[in-house]
Amino acid sequence: HVRRPHVNPWLVAVIGLAAALVALGTWVLVDRQTNTSEGLASSEVATMLANRIAAMNSGDSEAAAALYTRAGVLEERDQTPAVVTRGRNAIASHLSFLYVAGLRLEQVGAPIQMGRYVGEAVRFYLAGGTGTGEGILVFEIDPSGKIAHQSVMGETRE
Numbered sequence: 001h002v003r004r005p006h007v008n009p010w011l012v013a014v015i016g017l018a019a020a021l022v023a024l025g026t027w028v029l030v031d032r033q034t035n036t037s038e039g040l041a042s043s044e045v046a047t048m049l050a051n052r053i054a055a056m057n058s059g060d061s062e063a064a065a066a067l068y069t070r071a072g073v074l075e076e077r078d079q080t081p082a083v084v085t086r087g088r089n090a091i092a093s094h095l096s097f098l099y100v101a102g103l104r105l106e107q108v109g110a111p112i113q114m115g116r117y118v119g120e121a122v123r124f125y126l127a128g129g130t131g132t133g134e135g136i137l138v139f140e141i142d143p144s145g146k147i148a149h150q151s152v153m154g155e156t157r158e
Contacts (some may be wrong), residue, residue, distance in 0.1 A: 039112050039114075040110050040111070040113065041111040045111065045118055046111055049107070049111055049139070051063075051067065056095055061092045061093070064092070065091045068147045068148075069148050072086075072088055072150070073086050073150070074091050074094065078133070078153060079156070104125050104126065105122045105123070106125065107122055108121040109121050117139065119136055120137045124156055131157075132156050133155045134155065135154015135156075136152075136154060137153075
């Protein structure tokens with residue numbers, strides 16, 4: 001007479017339910033941690049914008065302009081009348097002019113992205129750290145990851 005071990009079906013059900021709850025809790029925690037960047041710009045775009053500011057602040061207008069498409073547009077709506085610069089070469093020349101004039105930028109917070117549009121909050125200041133204003137830069141990023149259009153909106157003070 002062989003004896004089979006007795007299995008309590010309620011105990012098996014409770015252990016299975018507990019395991020499912022632990023797995024669900026783990027999934028919720030992992031999902032919540034990995035989705036904290038919703039709305040933030042992709043790491044590629046954020047790096048490109050940080051490189052743009054670094055190039056501009058070091059006087060390398062050619063490197064900064066290389067991040068724009070050949071037909072890129074830079075609209076500075078923080079001035080009256082607005083200054084619109086078209087084409088990568090003209091943008092390089094204009095960024096060089098701004099650097100020589102002493103304009104520097106500081107990124108304030110992480111850029112946010114919605115589709116192909118990215119918003120970046122910045123402070124404008126003069127070389128030496130004198131504060132001169134703040135604004136929002138809005139970029140349209142083309143499929144190759146370059147800036148097709150940039151609008152500058154904000155306030156500059158003398």
